[in-house]
Amino acid sequence: MADASIESVLKEDRKFDPPGHFKARALVDDARLSSMHERAGKDHAGFWADLARREIDWHRPFDTALDDSDAPFFKWFADGELNVAYNCLDRHLEDRGDKTAIIFEGDDGAVEHISYRELHARVCMFANALKARDIGLSDRVVIYMPNTPQAVVAMLACARIGAIHSVVFGGFSAPSLKDRIEDAQARAVITADGNYRGGKLIPLKDTVDKALADGCESIETVIVLKRAGNDVSMDDGRDVWWDKAIDGQPAECEPEWVEAEHPLFILYTSGSTGKPKGIQHSTGGYLLGAIVTCKWVFDLQDDDVFWCTADVGWITGHSYITYGPTALGATQVVFEGVPTYPEGDRFWKMVDDHKVSIFYTAPTAIRALMKLGNELPQKHELDSLRLLGTVGEPINPEAWMWYHRVIGHEQCPIVDTWWQTETGAQMIAPVPGVTPTKPGSCTHALPGISAEILDEEGRPVTAADKGGNLVISRPWPHMLRTIWGDPDRYKSTYFGKYGNQVYVVGDAAERDEEGYFRILGRTDDVVNISGHRLGTMEVESALVAHEAVAEAAVVSRPHEVKGEAIVAFAILKSGEPGEALAGELRNWVSEQLGAIAKPEEIRFADGLPKTRSGKIMRRLLRAIARGEQITQDTSTLENPQIIEQLQRAGR
Ligand code: WT7
Numbered sequence: 001m002a003d004a005s006i007e008s009v010l011k012e013d014r015k016f017d018p019p020g021h022f023k024a025r026a027l028v029d030d031a032r033l034s035s036m037h038e039r040a041g042k043d044h045a046g047f048w049a050d051l052a053r054r055e056i057d058w059h060r061p062f063d064t065a066l067d068d069s070d071a072p073f074f075k076w077f078a079d080g081e082l083n084v085a086y087n088c089l090d091r092h093l094e095d096r097g098d099k100t101a102i103i104f105e106g107d108d109g110a111v112e113h114i115s116y117r118e119l120h121a122r123v124c125m126f127a128n129a130l131k132a133r134d135i136g137l138s139d140r141v142v143i144y145m146p147n148t149p150q151a152v153v154a155m156l157a158c159a160r161i162g163a164i165h166s167v168v169f170g171g172f173s174a175p176s177l178k179d180r181i182e183d184a185q186a187r188a189v190i191t192a193d194g195n196y197r198g199g200k201l202i203p204l205k206d207t208v209d210k211a212l213a214d215g216c217e218s219i220e221t222v223i224v225l226k227r228a229g230n231d232v233s234m235d236d237g238r239d240v241w242w243d244k245a246i247d248g249q250p251a252e253c254e255p256e257w258v259e260a261e262h263p264l265f266i267l268y269t270s271g272s273t274g275k276p277k278g279i280q281h282s283t284g285g286y287l288l289g290a291i292v293t294c295k296w297v298f299d300l301q302d303d304d305v306f307w308c309t310a311d312v313g314w315i316t317g318h319s320y321i322t323y324g325p326t327a328l329g330a331t332q333v334v335f336e337g338v339p340t341y342p343e344g345d346r347f348w349k350m351v352d353d354h355k356v357s358i359f360y361t362a363p364t365a366i367r368a369l370m371k372l373g374n375e376l377p378q379k380h381e382l383d384s385l386r387l388l389g390t391v392g393e394p395i396n397p398e399a400w401m402w403y404h405r406v407i408g409h410e411q412c413p414i415v416d417t418w419w420q421t422e423t424g425a426q427m428i429a430p431v432p433g434v435t436p437t438k439p440g441s442c443t444h445a446l447p448g449i450s451a452e453i454l455d456e457e458g459r460p461v462t463a464a465d466k467g468g469n470l471v472i473s474r475p476w477p478h479m480l481r482t483i484w485g486d487p488d489r490y491k492s493t494y495f496g497k498y499g500n501q502v503y504v505v506g507d508a509a510e511r512d513e514e515g516y517f518r519i520l521g522r523t524d525d526v527v528n529i530s531g532h533r534l535g536t537m538e539v540e541s542a543l544v545a546h547e548a549v550a551e552a553a554v555v556s557r558p559h560e561v562k563g564e565a566i567v568a569f570a571i572l573k574s575g576e577p578g579e580a581l582a583g584e585l586r587n588w589v590s591e592q593l594g595a596i597a598k599p600e601e602i603r604f605a606d607g608l609p610k611t612r613s614g615k616i617m618r619r620l621l622r623a624i625a626r627g628e629q630i631t632q633d634t635s636t637l638e639n640p641q642i643i644e645q646l647q648r649a650g651r
Contacts (some may be wrong), residue, residue: 390529
């Protein structure tokens with residue numbers, strides 16, 4: 001289709017009703033959605049309690065839904081007991097034992113189908129292997145794995161024995177891995193020798209060895225999956241191959257029944273300050289969020305083939321690979337590779353090959369694939385698809401329209417889902433059989449989610465198209481419980497602004513005249529690169545850790561594919577400013593933090609624009625990085641001449 005048609009549609013600000021064929025079979029219709037909103041409005045805790053009783057198999061039922069006596073440390077279903085792995089596996093064995101749980105496709109294209117019975121057996125064996133290495137209730141286990149069924153098995157095995165997993169994305173560097181291991185005081189690491197992504201070897205075990213080389217004294221066990229077959233060194237007392245560890249272990253393992261508030265996992269994410277935050281999630285409330293959103297937003301049904309393209313190293317992979325779809329007994333695709341390998345139609349080929357009906361990916365991937373042209377998706381039928389989704393960052397209307405037309409053939413609703421690592425599950429998103437969608441809007445809050453926009457004084461922003469701070473003004477079951485080891489930071493980061501009941505998201509948002517939410521971006525010093533959060537402070541710390549750098553400031557500018565890209569300003573204490581050093585510093589940051597943190601551009605100067613009180617004027621740097629006219633008052637600057645120098649450095 002011609003690009004001009006996309007343009008004209010954009011100018012119309014169109015709205016798309018759910019297609020009739022979709023509505024006809026949707027799990028949630030207009031009446032059901034209205035009655036849920038009504039019930040939640042009247043009795044917030046009661047609404048969630050009903051769902052929790054219906055959707056979860058409890059070992060011991062709960063009496064109390066919400067305990068807010070120690071706000072903002074909320075408890076949900078606290079006197080109930082359950083096991084997440086039981087809910088994701090055992091409860092399906094009778095009716096769906098032979099149903100495919102996972103269709104795994106490796107980077108090399110090899111495909112494997114795993115039934116619920118088989119997945120259950122593998123999880124039990126691995127859980128027993130962990131127990132044999134003395135890992136048990138509340139022990140922390142770091143999982144640093146490729147996106148494979150074994151990563152899912154490792155997570156569910158931890159859940160089965162009440163151990164707390166902390167998955168670290170395989171793209172993170174050794175220093176980042178070490179920080180996370182030490183913060184969590186983990187006793188074990190589960191990893192692989194290496195794996196291939198886009199045909200390139202990722203030497204995971206080598207990175208683990210580097211991370212453990214100094215420090216990480218809490219680690220006693222490293223379990224290593226043989227995946228790539230690359231050479232690795234094994235430490236006799238500490239390291240064991242996965243196959244050896246499960247050898248002879250029984251395929252049954254009694255679940256550890258834990259209280260609903262028992263921590264299911266920790267997942268690190270970036271904040272405004274240098275140190276990543278260990279977001280701690282609960283067992284019962286978290287599971288409920290993953291389940292209900294799979295039903296409401298994905299309309300996930302028994303005959304669907306679901307595919308979430310995220311990696312299990314991110315919250316999206318936790319909620320919409322490991323936990324949500326399995327808790328519903330669904331069939332899903334798990335993919336180890338990248339969208340453009342071996343060719344730019346890998347996703348579309350896989351959709352056809354596996355008859356994917358629900359497809360969930362990130363705007364950055366959509367934009368990258370859109371750039372490759374329409375011919376690649378047009379080589380494939382894509383007629384199994386019935387629903388498309390996005391997550392991670394605002395999707396620009398042009399990409400939305402392309403997704404709608406070229407991938408969805410105008411037959412599939414698009415669910416633009418807003419949520420965060422901290423929220424555990426989707427929060428603001430369309431209910432696809434009911435909500436008319438608008439390109440670039442995540443539409444409305446889900447039932448039981450009290451999303452509002454407040455001004456600086458805490459007054460609701462009611463005028464259309466006027467921005468403010470997005471907040472969630474009531475606790476919800478799948479919210480984070482605390483920051484691991486740092487309850488004060490939890491309280492001040494999320495509840496410092498409007499009191500102990502109102503969760504502050506950290507995003508700015510606005511609503512249009514019909515109440516549709518549009519997310520405008522972060523309000524803190526956090527940038528969003530390819531749908532993943534990075535604190536600018538983290539990148540600055542990495543830069544000043546280099547011997548040549550005296551001072552650094554990091555901002556973002558819009559990027560066609562990645563959403564945002566990092567621009568760093570560096571003041572040197574040694575070395576020559578120029579291409580060579582810029583290249584070295586970019587690689588340095590990548591080694592320190594991981595490839596996603598690699599700055600797009602580094603500019604050298606003699607100083608940074610600062611106020612007289614010494615604060616770096618980041619807004620000014622942002623304008624400079626974006627090549628915008630400087631409209632701000634620069635008269636308060638201590639060193640106004642620096643601006644021109646910084647602008648010149650970019651030419
Ligand atoms: C931040 C959370 C939730 C999994 C992926 C990212 C941004 C997320 C959307 C969306 C606009 C979005 C927000 C949010 N974000 N989804 N649909 N539209 N912005 O998780 O790393 O915790 O990042 O991503 O800024 O605060 P995360």
